[in-house]
Amino acid sequence: MRRRWYAAQAMPLPTPRRVALPLPLLAALCGALIGLASFAVVAALWRVGATHLALLAAEAILLITLTGMATAILTAQPARIRRARVPIGRAVPHAWWPPQHDPVPVVAACVGTPIAAGVGAALWLFH
Numbered sequence: 001m002r003r004r005w006y007a008a009q010a011m012p013l014p015t016p017r018r019v020a021l022p023l024p025l026l027a028a029l030c031g032a033l034i035g036l037a038s039f040a041v042v043a044a045l046w047r048v049g050a051t052h053l054a055l056l057a058a059e060a061i062l063l064i065t066l067t068g069m070a071t072a073i074l075t076a077q078p079a080r081i082r083r084a085r086v087p088i089g090r091a092v093p094h095a096w097w098p099p100q101h102d103p104v105p106v107v108a109a110c111v112g113t114p115i116a117a118g119v120g121a122a123l124w125l126f127h
Helices: 023-048 051-075 103-126
Strands: none
Touching: 023 051, 023 103, 051 103
């Protein structure tokens, strides 16, 4: 049996490229999903006729969201600049420098804002 020229090697399959989303965008998407879910839960409770339970659930979700956001933002500390193990007088490369921003407050705001907006809209519409 003769080998064909195109069957000499297996053609490698294309590998899909991984797309890395920025952390604030990923947090905002998760917050929007949770906000829509909480709005749907409150709307379903209101539609069934459990208006007091819907109001209680909406207020509880809003309180938990705002408390969590405030806690995450207020307890975040700025990045500490550690002592470099480099002789005095030498320049420290930028790769060794610690990041000067803390992503926790931004992520907390990106997650909590859509949740609070969804529950706030439910409170406004169904109250």
